[in-house]
Structures are given as structure tokens and as C-alpha cells.
Amino acid sequence: MANSYLDKDGLTHVWGKAKETFALKSEIPEGAGIATSERPGIIKPSAEFDVAEDGTLSMYKKIEVTSFSVSPSxxxxxxxxxxxxxxxxxxxxxxxxxxxxxxLSVSETSKELADNLTADKTYTIKATDARDATASRNATVYFRDKRHQFVGAYDADGVTDEVINAAAGELATSxxxxxTLNAGEGQHIYYAYPHAWGTPRFFVGGFEGGFALLKTFDHVNASxxxxxxxxxxxxxxxxxxxTVEVR
Structure with missing residues (x-):
């Protein structure tokens, strides 16, 4: 950006990039007109420009939150x-x-929050610029349940909290x-998930079926x-x- 200064009439005098020094008023040729990157001139204050605290002049851009995240999510x-x-x-x-x-301090880009969460919480970052334009963005910490898949030779009583918690699984919402699992001789394939997620349909090799409900019980998870x-x-x-597909 070209160098500039404001005169008593409120006009900004700018010297182009070709000369990387501040221009004196006396150095601006009479009738120079509007400043460009190639020649000195004037810029009238307008809604198109921002002036930073150090006097830097730049094209105005409304404030934006370009990213916002929380960890863990x-x-x-x-x-x-x-x-x-x-x-x-x-x-x-x-x-x-x-x-x-x-x-927050306007220079901050992160924050550690000692919130001791036990339930979902949404955080909102909000910023304003010199023209009082605002921007905000949300991020949430979610508490989820897991779905699990495993192999074994269990009857209903044999599928315990410990068996499920030790099985492969991931946090999910459905x-x-x-x-894909490898069930050896005498082993069955099991799939466990929260009852609230509804009744499934199982597909193996493109054909529907091959699974039946073994039990519904109050499971105490690893947490x-x-x-x-x-x-x-x-x-x-x-x-x-x-390979099993659950719908």
C-alpha cells in the first residue's frame, strides 16, 4: 500500500509504490489528481477504506471468523x-x-477453558470491527454413545458390560x-448400539437378514x-x- 498522510482539509496524500517514502505535501504535483500505484495524488476518505491503529490504509473488508473449533469436539x-x-x-x-x-484480548487466537463439562455445550466466538460490523461462529462439545462390533461365542448372559466395552467401537449418532469381521469356527458376529437408535436391517453379501436381536439391557459404558x-x-x-452393512 502506498504511503499517505492526512492534510488539514481531510484529504489523504499518497505517494505511489515506486517511491517507498512518505511524500511531503510540497512534493505532490499541482493537479496530480487521484493517487495510483504509479503516481502520487490524493485519496478522499470514504467507506471503501480502513485505517489501522498505525495509520496503515487498506481496502475495507468486513470482519469475518474464518475458522473456529473446540477440542475435544x-x-x-x-x-x-x-x-x-x-x-x-x-x-x-x-x-x-x-x-x-x-x-478477550483482540490479539488472542486460542483459549483454555476449565469448564468441567458433563453435557453438550456450544461456544460462540464474536468479533466486531472498527465500523461495528460483527461476525460470529459456533462450535460444540458433544457427548455421544458408542456402537460396537465383535465376534465370540456368547449367549445373552455372556454379553456383559465388560465384553461390549472391550470391543471395537466408535462414538456415533446412528x-x-x-x-468387516472374521468369525472363526464356533464364533458369531455381534453388533451393539443404543436402543434409541431404532430397529436395524442387516445385509450380508447383498442379501438382507442373517441377524437377530439377542438382548436389550441397561449397559454401563466405559465412562x-x-x-x-x-x-x-x-x-x-x-x-x-x-462384511456386514447395517441400515
Whole structure:
């Protein structure tokens, strides 16, 4: 950006990039007109420009929150999250900045929050610029349940909290999934998930079926929460490497 200064009439005098020094008023040729990157001139203050604290002149851009995230973003139901880390970026330095209504330094780009969460919480970062334009963005820490898949030779009583918690699984919000397991001789394939996620349809090799509900029970997960779970078991044992699609 060209160098500039304001005169007593409120006009900004600019010397082009070709000369990287401030222009004296006497150095601006009479009738120079509007400044360009090639010649000195004047710029009248307008809505098109921002002036930074150090006097730098730039084209005006409305404040934007270009990214905002929280970590962790999801944890198992029953957990306690002692600390949440919020991180954000903006397209320029704001005039004001706050996180969930608490004022921050405008130079900050992250914050450690000792919130001791036990339930979902949404965070909002909000910024304003010199013209009082505002921008905001949300990010949420979610408490989720897991779905699990495993092989074994269990009857209904044999599928315990310990068996499910030790099985492969991931945080999710629905029962729908495709997975592959290797069921050896005498082993069945099992799939367990929260009862609230509804009744599934199983597909193996393109054909529907092959699984039946084994039990519904109050499962205590690895984080100590009690959630009603359904456990499904393959009809046949010893299926070998099998891909199961759950809808």
C-alpha cells in the first residue's frame, strides 16, 4: 500500500509504490489528481477504506471468523471434560472480541477453558470491527454413545458390560454402518448400539437378514453412563471374513 498522510482539509496524500517514502505535501504535483500505484495524488476518505491503529490504509473488508473449533469436539457419554481448548482465526484484527460473552484480548487466537463439562455445550466466538460490523461462529462439545462390533461365542448372559466395552467401537449418532469381521469356527458376529437408535436391517453379501436381536439391557459404558442397548447376533457361526452393512 502506498504511503499517505492526512492534510488539514481531510484529504489523504499518497505517494505511489515506486517511491517507498512518505511524500511531503510540497512534493505532490499541482493537479496530480487521484493517487495510483504509479503516481502520487490524493485519496478522499470514504467507506471503501480502513485505517489501522498505525495509520496503515487498506481496502475495507468486513470482519469475518474464518475458522473456529473446540477440542475435544466429542466424548463418550458419562465422561467429564475438565478443559476445553477453543481456537479461532479472523480475516483481520478486530476492535472487540468475546467468547460466550466474555471479553478477550483482540490479539488472542486460542483459549483454555476449565469448564468441567458433563453435557453438550456450544461456544460462540464474536468479533466486531472498527465500523461495528460483527461476525460470529459456533462450535460444540458433544457427548455421544458408542456402537460396537465383535465376534465370540456368547449367549445373552455372556454379553456383559465388560465384553461390549472391550470391543471395537466408535462414538456415533446412528446405527448405520458397514464393517468387516472374521468369525472363526464356533464364533458369531455381534453388533451393539443404543436402543434409541431404532430397529436395524442387516445385509450380508447383498442379501438382507442373517441377524437377530439377542438382548436389550441397561449397559454401563466405559465412562460410567447407563444407556439402554440392543445387541444383535449373527444367525450362523464360523462365517469367516464377512462384511456386514447395517441400515
Amino acid at each position: 466429542s466424548v463418550e457419554r458419562g465422561s467429564t471434560v475438565p478443559t476445553v481448548t477453543a481456537k479461532w482465526s479472523l480475516n483481520k484484527t478486530p476492535k472487540t472480541l468475546d467468547l460466550n460473552g466474555v471479553a 446405527r448405520q454402518k458397514s464393517f 460410567g453412563a447407563t444407556v439402554s442397548y440392543d445387541v444383535y447376533k449373527s444367525t450362523n457361526a464360523g462365517l469367516g471374513s464377512t
